[in-house]
Amino acid sequence: MQTRFHPLPPILKVENLSISYATRHGEVEAVRQVSFEVNRAMTLGLVGESGCGKTTVAFGILDFLGPNGRIVEGSIKFQGRELVGRSEKELRILRGDQITMVYQDPMQALNPSLTIGEQLAEVLIVHRSIPHAEAWRRSIEMLERVYMPDAPNVMKRYPHQLSGGQQQRVVIAMALLNNPALLIMDEPTTALDVTVEAAVLDLIEELKRDFDTGIIYITHNLGVVARVCDQVAVMYAGELVECAHVKQIFAHPLHPYTQGLMRCVPKLGITKEESRLYPIRGRVPAPQDRPWGACIFAPRCDYATERCRNERPMLQEITPGHSARCFYAGEIDPSAWQPSEEIDLPLPGTQTISEHETVLEVGNLKTYYEQPSRSVFSLFGLGKKKHIKAVDDVSLHVPRGITVGVVGESGCGKSTLAKTIIGLESPTAGVLQFLGFDISMPVTRRDVKLIQQLQMVFQNPDSTMNPAYTVGQQIARPLQRFKTVPPHQVYDEVLRLLQAVRLDPSYYDRFPSQLSGGEKQRVGIARAFASHPELVLCDEPVSALDVSVQAAVLNLLLDIQRRYGTTMLFIAHDLSVVRFFSDMVAVMYLGHIVEFGSAEAIYAPPYHPYTEALLSAVPIPDPDAAQKRIRLEGNVPSALDPPTGCVFHTRCPRRGMLPDRGKVCEVEPPPQRYNTKEHYILCHIPLEELRKMEPVVTSS
């Protein structure tokens, strides 16, 4: 128990910071009067949707605002000294090497043409004037500190030879080499797999304790906030709207915006029937459209009164250590909240599932990619051919009207499965039937009628839309191609579809570049549903979107599905979203479905050991929930040379449950054990043993 009688001064103290950018529309204020403190060994979470000024605050601290950005007023005190108003040279001396930043994409922070070792050692050689050999030794130590396996050899490798999680570890190691007083992390785990993310978050937590570093953690993921942050500052449209300890903010969110954010995220452990996502209506106003003498959130707030529209609320302390920028904070009871009529919610009730009508039948499907061999023999056609077994022996039976979720880490074959079904890849072997027709041929040889019935919503709405065509033209295209409606009705049908995805007719003539991410995804959905398809494949449709937009898009998909009775295959890595959205869930690992069952069955014991590990890695937006801590070692092995026996045996944390430390897992492929008629697990461990496991998440 370490307490201090005299509190230490904060590492960073930001007071009334306002930042603006000079643009074509004149000077635009991106951050307005933001104040917060960061102490030693404390993580401050900066939360909010995109465009709320989180990163701008970080760049303000680092003086990375660029030629058109400037600090208008306020003070930033780092280690007791004022940073605002100093020359660049003075700043460099003051800040020195004591503030570092970790970005979202580790690949952009590493130099691809230098080895990891050169890049790490350089930090110490340049900043600390430490001799090369000593710098090298310390770099290895730091890599070991961030649990990099085989650190001395990693030093000799180049960034592209490491996986995403390993690259991010290198970046974190690099940031810590100087022993900085302040570490700013901007969405450091957003680009990582859930299992890798869990390990990196554990690491951040541990390093904060060991190095007494103050951390500013920028994220939009409330689950991550609950896991790593001590203090949370919620930003909206450039203003700080609420600030409190993480437990307080989750237990009693005071500001309507924070309350709204919490209603947007699906909770793990709540089923599709009983859970509702409530998106916040409207969107974050652009910096030039923000009112000055009014509450900035009022246009989207359900509690807004005349006062909110005419007077700007100040950040005030409501309970000790908990402040909010709202006139009515403390008076609002979030449990009494009712969705306003402006929010579109999916129709209640479930869609009709007809067990007997099979839409998609996948039987022992294999999709292999041939790998060119480097051997001399292969030049003469004598070499052995190697195959990447992206999808290996997958069987799936999808009845009409159902949603099947597919989850797994990247590299597990989820997308290849989708591509094979849609016809972009040809299956190597196995049965692939859609509505009773064989669809194992590539998409170019499929009948137009078949293509019409089988559509896809893509992950990245940016890259799937032609920037040169208007929204209306893009949606009209499938209508003309498939002749869904007679030519003279195409325009009306497009408007109807736009309305179905909650976009008003004025969007018809807009170009993709004039739309926000959520709107683009809506257009993508409208286009996929234009031909009234029987089956829609959704490949990570919401992972690129903000939480409130994500909620709206998920609701929209649910609604359309219920209205048209469409069958869906929903691929995602976020297990809480999959749980919310799917009736059946398939857990994939290295091309195999290792567990399949109803959503309820997957999220309760018995679990496949891999499912258990995935569930324990999901960040849960509840700091009080107890979650089992199982971390998988290493990465998904190469599908070029998958492990023998059970493909998961190299990383399985439960092998010890079998006699002889699971010798059998290395030799024999696991049996398919049926828990119920519709729930099977591919594992050597008997179901009775698996049933004895505790549930992964227990909420208090």
Next chain:
Amino acid sequence: MFVGDYMTRHPLTVTPDASIVEVQGIMSENNVRHVPVVERGKRLVGLITRQNLRISPIELSSLNVWEITRLLSGLKVKDVMVRGKDVITATPDTPIEEAARVLVTHRIGCLPVLEEGIVVGIITESDLLTQLTNLLGLQVPGWRATMRVPDRVGEFAKITAAIASKGWGIDAAGSLPTPRKPGYWDVVIKISAATRDELVAVLEQIKGQELVDIRATGP
């Protein structure tokens, strides 16, 4: 119990070229009394304490207000600091009692903590005194009992055995030779699991030892 565990990491530092007025501001605003002076790469070159910033009374009496201001505004950290080789330092693996001895014998208030010439922290009198309070369990509410025991092997074990037999835990313990009574030691233990009466009953039964004092302490 090493300096590395209890020092303040990331201490405030200043550069040799900073002005005295600025440093004074930083020190009073952050309520610190010692600031290591570092140059590039956080290498220690000196130390500023409140004493360095004081103008001696003799000098003061000979100057008028304007001259004092002029004198101060021209002064830089490097003009008044304790110079590098004269600064007494510690390393993270110095035991805390050793650090305390150095502070007392040199009559100084702080030790910059260095790792190969680079400042990694600072340890002050207050840090060490804070750990004294932790050592005797001030941070946990409970009973602080003082036992006077003969200077013999096995006496301490009697106390721990008596406490352990009840299933209680000892939150903190420390012992010193009894002042002005050779041949005896005073052992202080901190117990939070028992009531006062239960604890007294157990401690008074230990043969050959005396319960000198029992009181409640806590934060």
